[in-house]
Amino acid sequence: MATTKKKTTTKKTSAPKKTTARATVTKKAPVKKTTAKRAPKRTSSKKTPEMRSFHIAKESQEFTKFKVTRQTVYWVILVAFIIFAQLWILKLQVDVATLIDAQQQQLLNI
Numbered sequence: 001m002a003t004t005k006k007k008t009t010t011k012k013t014s015a016p017k018k019t020t021a022r023a024t025v026t027k028k029a030p031v032k033k034t035t036a037k038r039a040p041k042r043t044s045s046k047k048t049p050e051m052r053s054f055h056i057a058k059e060s061q062e063f064t065k066f067k068v069t070r071q072t073v074y075w076v077i078l079v080a081f082i083i084f085a086q087l088w089i090l091k092l093q094v095d096v097a098t099l100i101d102a103q104q105q106q107l108l109n110i
Contacts, residue, residue: 061067
């Protein structure tokens with residue numbers, strides 16, 4: 001009752017058959033991209049003074065020393081421009097006041 005299958009050695013010479021049935025495609029759910037938060041890198045190699053309650057931090061620069069920086073030059077130019085503009089406006093106001101006084105004198109003399 002037990003039958004053994006014979007091994008046949010046949011070579012296939014024809015091309016494999018193409019299947020006409022389409023495979024079912026399942027749509028994948030969209031994946032949310034998450035980015036891991038990183039700690040900000042320190043840009044300077046200097047250590048910042050540790051902040052403690054009720055302790056005075058040391059000053060990095062003495063208050064009595066004066067150092068000219070680019071920001072100092074910008075502020076000097078800005079203040080000079082403001083003073084110049086205020087003086088010009090004051091001159092215009094004085095000129096207008098003298099014109100009004102001259103007109104009033106002419107009206108009284110007539």
